[in-house]
Every structure is written in C-alpha cells, then in structure tokens.
Amino acid sequence: MGKIKLNINIFQNKGFKDGYVMNKFPDQIIRIAIVFAVLIGIVIAIKLFAIPPELQEQGIFRTSAIERELDHPSQFAGSEICSDCHDEEYDLKLNGYHSTLSCEVCHGAALAHTEEPDEFTPDIPNKRRLCAICHTYNLSRPTGFPQINPYAHNPLEPCITCHNPHDPVPPESPRECVACHANIARTLSVSPHVKLECTTCHATPDEHKVHPRSVRPGKPENRAFCGKCHDRGSDRKDAPKIDVSSHGQNGEKYLCWQCHYPHLPEID
Ligand code: HEC
Ligand code: HEC
Ligand code: HEC
Ligand code: HEC
Ligand code: HEC
Ligand code: HEC
Ligand code: HEC
Ligand code: HEC
Incomplete structure (x- = not known):
C-alpha cells in the first residue's frame, strides 16, 4: 500500500x-x-x-x-635487383625450395647495400638460429612443411654445412651400415673386433642399402670362417690363436658364435 x-x-x-x-x-x-x-x-x-x-x-x-x-626512407630493395650483381645466388634460389623467400628475409634490409655495395654489406646469417625460425617443429604449421627438431637434428653444426641456404635440397641419408645398424656398430666399436670392417664378415651387395629386407648381406656360416684369423695355422698375427678342430666343447659341434658374440667377442 x-x-x-x-x-x-x-x-x-x-x-x-x-x-x-x-x-x-x-x-x-x-x-x-x-x-x-x-x-x-x-x-x-x-x-x-x-x-x-x-x-x-x-x-x-x-x-x-x-x-x-x-x-620514411625505404630500407628494402626487393629481390630482383640483387640479380644484377649476384646472379649465381639469384639463379640458384629461383627454382629451388626457397624460391618463395625474398633475399632480404635472411640478409636483412639491403637497399643501402644495393646503392653502395662496398660501404654497406648485408648480414650473413650463418647461425642455426635463422633457419630454426621457420623450420622448428610446430604443430600449427601446414602439413608437409619441412620441419625438424633443432635439438635432435644434427646439433652443434651450422645448418649450412649440410644445406645450401640458396637451394636447400635435402641431402640423402648417409647409407653407411651405422645409419641403420647403430646398435651393432656401437657394440663393435668397443669390442676386440673394432678394427674389423662389417664387410669383412658380411659380404654386402649395394642393393641392401636400398632394399634392406629383400636383398640381404651374407653371414659367416661355419667355424672355418673364424678360423681364417684364429686358427693356429693362420698368419694373421694380431688375432689370438686356438685350435679350430678341438676348441670349444666337442670341437665341430658348436658354431663359434654360439659361445662368442661376434660383434663383442669375450672369453670370460
Ligand atoms: C650493384 C651491385 C650489387 C647489388 C645490386 C647487390 N649487391 Fe650484394 N654485393 C655486391 C658487392 C660488390 C659485394 C662484395 C662486398 C664486399 O665484399 O665488401 C656484395 C656482397 C654481398 C653479400 C656478402 C657480404 C659479405 O659480408 O661478404 C651479401 C650477403 C649480399 N651482397 C647480398 C645482396 C642482396 C641480398 C642484394 C639485393 C637486395 C644485393 N646484395 C645486391 C654488389 C651488389
Ligand atoms: C634462407 C636464407 C637465405 C636466403 C633466402 C638468401 N640467402 Fe644468401 N646467404 C644465406 C646464408 C646462410 C649465407 C652464408 C652461406 C655460407 O657462409 O656458406 C648466404 C650467403 C650469401 C652471399 C655471400 C656468398 C659468399 O660466398 O660469400 C651472397 C652474395 C648472398 N647470400 C646473396 C643472396 C641473394 C642475392 C639472395 C636472393 C636471391 C639470397 N642470398 C637469399 C642465406 C640466405
Ligand atoms: C622465412 C622462412 C624460412 C627460413 C628463414 C628458412 N627456410 Fe627453409 N624453407 C622455407 C620454405 C617456405 C620452404 C619450402 C617448403 C615447401 O616446399 O613446402 C623451405 C624448404 C627448406 C628445405 C627443403 C626440405 C624439404 O625436404 O622439402 C630445407 C632443407 C630447408 N628449407 C633448409 C633451410 C635452412 C638450412 C635454412 C637456414 C639457412 C632455412 N631453410 C631457412 C622457409 C624458410
Ligand atoms: C650434419 C648435416 C646436417 C646439418 C648440420 C643439418 N641438417 Fe638438415 N638434413 C640433413 C640430412 C641428411 C637430411 C635428410 C635426411 C633426414 O631427414 O634426416 C636433412 C633434412 C632436413 C630437412 C627436411 C626434413 C623433412 O622432413 O623433409 C630440413 C627442413 C632440415 N634438414 C633443416 C635443417 C636445419 C634448419 C638445420 C639447422 C638447424 C639443419 N637441417 C642441419 C643433414 C643436416
Ligand atoms: C638403409 C638401412 C640399412 C643399411 C644402410 C644397411 N642395412 Fe643391413 N639391414 C637393414 C634391415 C632393415 C635389415 C633387416 C633386419 C631384419 O629383418 O630384422 C638388415 C639386415 C642386415 C643383416 C642380417 C641379414 C640376415 O639375413 O639376417 C646384416 C648382416 C646386415 N644387414 C649388414 C649390413 C651391413 C654390413 C651394412 C653396411 C655395409 C648394412 N647392413 C647396411 C637395413 C640396413
Ligand atoms: C667378426 C665378424 C663380424 C663382424 C666384423 C661383423 N659381424 Fe655381424 N654378424 C657376424 C656373425 C657371425 C653373425 C651371425 C650371428 C648369428 O647368426 O647368430 C652376424 C650377424 C649380424 C646381423 C644379424 C642380426 C644379429 O644381431 O645377429 C647383423 C644385422 C649384423 N651382423 C650386422 C653387422 C654390422 C652392421 C657390422 C659392422 C658394424 C657387423 N655385423 C660386423 C659376424 C660379424
Ligand atoms: C679378419 C680376422 C678376424 C676374423 C675373421 C675374426 N676375428 Fe676374432 N679377433 C681378431 C683379432 C685381430 C682379435 C684380437 C684383437 C685384439 O685383442 O687386439 C680378435 C679377437 C677375438 C677374440 C678374443 C677376445 C678377447 O677378449 O681376447 C675372440 C673370442 C674372437 N676374436 C672370436 C671370433 C669369432 C667367433 C669369429 C668368427 C665369427 C672371429 N673372431 C673372426 C680377428 C678376427
Ligand atoms: C662351447 C663354447 C665355445 C665355442 C663353440 C667356441 N669357443 Fe672360443 N672360447 C670359449 C671359452 C670358454 C674361452 C675361454 C677359455 C679358453 O681359452 O679356452 C674361449 C676362448 C677363445 C679365444 C681366446 C683364446 C686366447 O688365448 O685368448 C678365441 C680367439 C676363441 N675362443 C675363438 C673361437 C673360435 C674362432 C671359435 C669357433 C671356431 C670358438 N672360439 C668356439 C668357448 C667357446
């Protein structure tokens, strides 16, 4: 109310x-x-x-x-003009993987340089930092954009030791045995057999490095193979000697690598 x-x-x-x-x-x-x-x-x-x-x-x-x-005075010259004096780098980049990048993306603003080349010289960005700006793995980049993890991808060396910045064709993986058999190579490298090449014991066709599963290297097949260096009759001086016909239990019965791992032979 x-x-x-x-x-x-x-x-x-x-x-x-x-x-x-x-x-x-x-x-x-x-x-x-x-x-x-x-x-x-x-x-x-x-x-x-x-x-x-x-x-x-x-x-x-x-x-x-x-x-x-x-x-404001211009700082950038554009890429075209660089070709007047640096046709080598220009042509290299033209059809390469970096064709879409301007020279000045990496070398910095360079108008002053094009006017007085000897007075002003552009940066030469030869540190890993530069390349990492665009190539460090990042989920948000488009699928297929070439990305690496800079901590794991050949660390410590400047990128340009392996990649030409003006035409960065990705190099072939090294086709050494160690590239694919790293464990065995590491083991061998600390073993008494360190001085032996892989191919001393494994005849390896080149095709194995391209089609490793269908084309296989050879492997030692019998005691006589190790005997070539280790038998008392062998003239290989640095190899310790045994009598191949009787060494190991019951002589013939066991292959040498049933008792000695060939990539790290031990006698204990
Ligand atoms: C009129 C000719 C001319 C033009 C145009 C020119 N340069 Fe140069 N450039 C030179 C000369 C000459 C040198 C060598 C200078 C020196 O060694 O002192 C040089 C050196 C360089 C170097 C190496 C610097 C160093 O420290 O060794 C880079 C990088 C470079 N130029 C990039 C560029 C880029 C990028 C452009 C285009 C924006 C460009 N130049 C345009 C003449 C030119
Ligand atoms: C992806 C980055 C990148 C781009 C794009 C690029 N450069 Fe370079 N440039 C470099 C790096 C890194 C070096 C140092 C190479 C070395 O020391 O081996 C270099 C070196 C040079 C040099 C010095 C060569 C020498 O032997 O001293 C010149 C000149 C040059 N670049 C010109 C150009 C020109 C012109 C363009 C454009 C057509 C261009 N660059 C585009 C990264 C780049
Ligand atoms: C401003 C960004 C940028 C910088 C800086 C840059 N790149 Fe690139 N890079 C690219 C682009 C864009 C491509 C082409 C990608 C494509 O073809 O899809 C490329 C392609 C590549 C490829 C080809 C890889 C493949 O398998 O397709 C390599 C290798 C490479 N860059 C190495 C380098 C190195 C080494 C440096 C430093 C000297 C560098 N890049 C600096 C943008 C950059
Ligand atoms: C010791 C040599 C070496 C150095 C140093 C090196 N790379 Fe590579 N890079 C390679 C080889 C070999 C390949 C191709 C095989 C592979 O993918 O590992 C490659 C591949 C690449 C690719 C293509 C990857 C893809 O998926 O297509 C990019 C991008 C690249 N490198 C960028 C870089 C950058 C950026 C640096 C410096 C931070 C660098 N690389 C340093 C040897 C090197
Ligand atoms: C590109 C990678 C690659 C390279 C390089 C490579 N291998 Fe292989 N290798 C393989 C693969 C994959 C297998 C099959 C492994 C499996 O089937 O378990 C294999 C199998 C083998 C085998 C066992 C064959 C068998 O029948 O059991 C031997 C021995 C061998 N490799 C030796 C070598 C030697 C020696 C080299 C250097 C001269 C070498 N490989 C280089 C990838 C490679
Ligand atoms: C002293 C001779 C000798 C050397 C040197 C040697 N291997 Fe072998 N390797 C053998 C023997 C013997 C076998 C067979 C073992 C078996 O059948 O159990 C073998 C087996 C292998 C196999 C089959 C998988 C396994 O582990 O049994 C691979 C892969 C292989 N070797 C790779 C290599 C590589 C890579 C190197 C060089 C880094 C190397 N070998 C050096 C004697 C050798
Ligand atoms: C090409 C010659 C060569 C062949 C083939 C070879 N070895 Fe040897 N081996 C050596 C040499 C050299 C040493 C001694 C290295 C040292 O101690 O300096 C050695 C050492 C050894 C030792 C002694 C290790 C130690 O601790 O003293 C054993 C066990 C052995 N090899 C087993 C084998 C077996 C098993 C095979 C066959 C799969 C084989 N070797 C094939 C050269 C060879
Ligand atoms: C049944 C297991 C067995 C077999 C199979 C076997 N070994 Fe041995 N090997 C041993 C033992 C255990 C020792 C250490 C005690 C000794 O010297 O008799 C040894 C020692 C060695 C030594 C070191 C000799 C020295 O004086 O330092 C060499 C080299 C060797 N073996 C090579 C071979 C070779 C080559 C074959 C194949 C022909 C082979 N072994 C087969 C068990 C074996």
Missing part, C-alpha cells in the same frame, strides 16, 4: 498543480534529461572542435600518417 501512495505523490507535486508547461514532467526526469543533453553537447563539441580535421577525413585514420610513412 505504502508504495502505491508514493507513486501517486510523484504526480501530485507543486509544479503540476501550478500548471506550468515545464512542470508537466516530474523533476527527476528533467534532471536526467539535462545530464544527457550536456553529455550529447560535449560529444558534438569534441567531434566538431577537438578532433583535428585530418583525422575526420578518413574516418579513424590520420591522413598525415600516410604522408609521414611515405616520408
């Missing part, structure tokens, strides 16, 4: 009773209207007088900013 009474009171104020036009509205509404009128006035004033005309012409762009930027 109390609330309703209050509302009625609003329309029963003095001004309304006196019949003034202005007072057809309650005081509170008039006060709010005045506040809004002042605010709108300020906004119009700012728009008309405080914002410089050059800013108004282009919406939110300051037209003089365009002139100011145009006034």
Whole structure:
C-alpha cells in the first residue's frame, strides 16, 4: 500500500498543480534529461572542435600518417635487383625450395647495400638460429612443411654445412651400415673386433642399402670362417690363436658364435 501512495505523490507535486508547461514532467526526469543533453553537447563539441580535421577525413585514420610513412626512407630493395650483381645466388634460389623467400628475409634490409655495395654489406646469417625460425617443429604449421627438431637434428653444426641456404635440397641419408645398424656398430666399436670392417664378415651387395629386407648381406656360416684369423695355422698375427678342430666343447659341434658374440667377442 505504502508504495502505491508514493507513486501517486510523484504526480501530485507543486509544479503540476501550478500548471506550468515545464512542470508537466516530474523533476527527476528533467534532471536526467539535462545530464544527457550536456553529455550529447560535449560529444558534438569534441567531434566538431577537438578532433583535428585530418583525422575526420578518413574516418579513424590520420591522413598525415600516410604522408609521414611515405616520408620514411625505404630500407628494402626487393629481390630482383640483387640479380644484377649476384646472379649465381639469384639463379640458384629461383627454382629451388626457397624460391618463395625474398633475399632480404635472411640478409636483412639491403637497399643501402644495393646503392653502395662496398660501404654497406648485408648480414650473413650463418647461425642455426635463422633457419630454426621457420623450420622448428610446430604443430600449427601446414602439413608437409619441412620441419625438424633443432635439438635432435644434427646439433652443434651450422645448418649450412649440410644445406645450401640458396637451394636447400635435402641431402640423402648417409647409407653407411651405422645409419641403420647403430646398435651393432656401437657394440663393435668397443669390442676386440673394432678394427674389423662389417664387410669383412658380411659380404654386402649395394642393393641392401636400398632394399634392406629383400636383398640381404651374407653371414659367416661355419667355424672355418673364424678360423681364417684364429686358427693356429693362420698368419694373421694380431688375432689370438686356438685350435679350430678341438676348441670349444666337442670341437665341430658348436658354431663359434654360439659361445662368442661376434660383434663383442669375450672369453670370460
Ligand atoms: C650493384 C651491385 C650489387 C647489388 C645490386 C647487390 N649487391 Fe650484394 N654485393 C655486391 C658487392 C660488390 C659485394 C662484395 C662486398 C664486399 O665484399 O665488401 C656484395 C656482397 C654481398 C653479400 C656478402 C657480404 C659479405 O659480408 O661478404 C651479401 C650477403 C649480399 N651482397 C647480398 C645482396 C642482396 C641480398 C642484394 C639485393 C637486395 C644485393 N646484395 C645486391 C654488389 C651488389
Ligand atoms: C634462407 C636464407 C637465405 C636466403 C633466402 C638468401 N640467402 Fe644468401 N646467404 C644465406 C646464408 C646462410 C649465407 C652464408 C652461406 C655460407 O657462409 O656458406 C648466404 C650467403 C650469401 C652471399 C655471400 C656468398 C659468399 O660466398 O660469400 C651472397 C652474395 C648472398 N647470400 C646473396 C643472396 C641473394 C642475392 C639472395 C636472393 C636471391 C639470397 N642470398 C637469399 C642465406 C640466405
Ligand atoms: C622465412 C622462412 C624460412 C627460413 C628463414 C628458412 N627456410 Fe627453409 N624453407 C622455407 C620454405 C617456405 C620452404 C619450402 C617448403 C615447401 O616446399 O613446402 C623451405 C624448404 C627448406 C628445405 C627443403 C626440405 C624439404 O625436404 O622439402 C630445407 C632443407 C630447408 N628449407 C633448409 C633451410 C635452412 C638450412 C635454412 C637456414 C639457412 C632455412 N631453410 C631457412 C622457409 C624458410
Ligand atoms: C650434419 C648435416 C646436417 C646439418 C648440420 C643439418 N641438417 Fe638438415 N638434413 C640433413 C640430412 C641428411 C637430411 C635428410 C635426411 C633426414 O631427414 O634426416 C636433412 C633434412 C632436413 C630437412 C627436411 C626434413 C623433412 O622432413 O623433409 C630440413 C627442413 C632440415 N634438414 C633443416 C635443417 C636445419 C634448419 C638445420 C639447422 C638447424 C639443419 N637441417 C642441419 C643433414 C643436416
Ligand atoms: C638403409 C638401412 C640399412 C643399411 C644402410 C644397411 N642395412 Fe643391413 N639391414 C637393414 C634391415 C632393415 C635389415 C633387416 C633386419 C631384419 O629383418 O630384422 C638388415 C639386415 C642386415 C643383416 C642380417 C641379414 C640376415 O639375413 O639376417 C646384416 C648382416 C646386415 N644387414 C649388414 C649390413 C651391413 C654390413 C651394412 C653396411 C655395409 C648394412 N647392413 C647396411 C637395413 C640396413
Ligand atoms: C667378426 C665378424 C663380424 C663382424 C666384423 C661383423 N659381424 Fe655381424 N654378424 C657376424 C656373425 C657371425 C653373425 C651371425 C650371428 C648369428 O647368426 O647368430 C652376424 C650377424 C649380424 C646381423 C644379424 C642380426 C644379429 O644381431 O645377429 C647383423 C644385422 C649384423 N651382423 C650386422 C653387422 C654390422 C652392421 C657390422 C659392422 C658394424 C657387423 N655385423 C660386423 C659376424 C660379424
Ligand atoms: C679378419 C680376422 C678376424 C676374423 C675373421 C675374426 N676375428 Fe676374432 N679377433 C681378431 C683379432 C685381430 C682379435 C684380437 C684383437 C685384439 O685383442 O687386439 C680378435 C679377437 C677375438 C677374440 C678374443 C677376445 C678377447 O677378449 O681376447 C675372440 C673370442 C674372437 N676374436 C672370436 C671370433 C669369432 C667367433 C669369429 C668368427 C665369427 C672371429 N673372431 C673372426 C680377428 C678376427
Ligand atoms: C662351447 C663354447 C665355445 C665355442 C663353440 C667356441 N669357443 Fe672360443 N672360447 C670359449 C671359452 C670358454 C674361452 C675361454 C677359455 C679358453 O681359452 O679356452 C674361449 C676362448 C677363445 C679365444 C681366446 C683364446 C686366447 O688365448 O685368448 C678365441 C680367439 C676363441 N675362443 C675363438 C673361437 C673360435 C674362432 C671359435 C669357433 C671356431 C670358438 N672360439 C668356439 C668357448 C667357446
């Protein structure tokens, strides 16, 4: 009940009773209207007088900013002009994997250099850092973009020892035995047989390195093979000697590598 009474009171104020036009509205509404009128006035004033005309012409762009930027001296020359004096690098890059990169992406702004080549020389970015910017593995890069993990991919050496920056054809993996048989190679390297080549014991057709599962190297087949160096009759001086016909339990019965691992022969 109390609330309703209050509302009625609003329309029963003095001004309304006196019949003034202005007072057809309650005081509170008039006060709010005045506040809004002042605010709108300020906004119009700012728009008309405080914002410089050059800013108004282009919406939110300051037209003089365009002139100011145009006034900056150019720093970049573009790649075309480099070919005048460095046709070798230019031609190399033209159809290579880096064809889409501008020279100055790697060498930095070089306009000054093109004008006075001896006075200003561009950077030669020969550290791993540069290449890592684009080639470090990153999930968000497009599928198929060549990426590496710089901590694991041939660390410590500059990338350009293996990749030509102007034509980075990915080199072939080394086709040494160690590239695929690393464990065996490591084992052999700390064994008494360290001085023997893999191919001393495994005749290996070149095709094995291309189709390793279908083309297989040879393996020693009998005791006589080891006997070539280890038999008492052998003239290989640095190899310890045994009697192949009787050494090991029951002579003929066991192959030498049933007791001695050939890649790390031990006698304990
Ligand atoms: C007017 C000929 C000319 C043009 C154009 C030119 N260069 Fe050169 N550039 C030279 C000469 C001459 C040198 C050798 C300067 C020296 O060894 O002191 C050189 C050297 C360089 C070097 C090696 C700097 C060093 O320290 O050995 C790089 C990198 C290079 N230029 C990049 C560029 C790039 C990128 C462009 C194109 C934006 C370019 N050049 C355009 C003449 C030119
Ligand atoms: C992907 C980065 C990259 C791009 C793109 C690139 N370069 Fe290079 N450039 C290098 C690196 C790294 C070296 C240093 C090579 C070295 O020391 O073996 C180099 C060396 C040079 C040299 C010095 C060669 C020398 O034997 O002293 C010249 C000149 C040069 N670049 C010119 C160019 C020009 C011209 C272009 C564009 C057509 C270009 N480069 C594009 C990375 C780049
Ligand atoms: C600004 C970015 C950028 C920089 C810096 C850069 N590369 Fe590249 N690289 C590329 C692009 C782009 C390709 C082409 C990718 C494609 O063909 O899809 C590419 C391709 C390659 C490839 C070919 C790989 C393959 O199997 O397709 C190698 C290798 C390579 N870059 C090595 C380097 C080395 C080394 C450096 C430093 C001297 C370097 N890149 C610096 C962008 C870059
Ligand atoms: C010791 C030599 C060596 C060094 C140093 C080296 N790479 Fe490689 N890189 C290779 C060989 C070999 C391959 C091709 C076989 C492979 O993928 O491992 C290759 C492949 C690549 C590929 C292609 C990968 C793909 O998936 O197609 C990129 C990109 C690359 N290297 C970038 C780099 C960058 C960047 C650096 C320096 C941070 C670098 N390499 C340093 C030897 C090297
Ligand atoms: C490109 C990778 C690669 C290279 C390089 C490579 N191999 Fe292999 N090699 C293999 C694979 C894969 C197998 C089959 C392994 C399997 O079937 O378990 C194999 C099998 C073998 C075998 C066992 C054959 C058998 O019948 O049990 C021998 C021995 C061997 N390789 C020796 C060598 C020697 C020696 C070299 C260097 C001259 C070499 N390989 C180079 C990948 C390679
Ligand atoms: C002293 C002779 C000798 C040398 C040197 C040697 N191997 Fe063997 N290798 C053998 C014998 C014998 C076998 C057969 C073992 C068996 O059948 O149990 C063998 C077996 C293998 C096999 C078959 C898988 C296994 O582990 O049995 C591979 C792969 C292999 N060798 C690779 C190599 C590589 C790679 C090198 C060089 C880093 C090498 N070998 C050096 C004698 C040798
Ligand atoms: C091409 C010659 C050669 C062939 C083939 C060869 N070895 Fe040897 N072997 C050596 C030499 C050399 C040493 C001694 C290295 C040293 O101690 O300096 C040695 C050492 C050994 C030792 C002694 C290790 C030690 O701790 O003293 C054993 C066991 C052995 N070989 C077993 C074999 C077996 C099994 C085969 C056959 C699969 C074989 N070797 C084939 C040259 C050969
Ligand atoms: C039944 C297991 C067995 C067989 C099979 C075997 N060995 Fe042994 N080999 C041993 C033992 C155990 C020793 C260490 C004690 C000794 O010298 O008799 C040894 C020692 C050696 C030594 C070191 C001799 C020295 O004086 O340092 C060589 C070399 C050797 N063997 C080579 C071979 C060769 C080659 C074959 C195959 C013809 C072979 N062994 C077959 C068990 C075997």
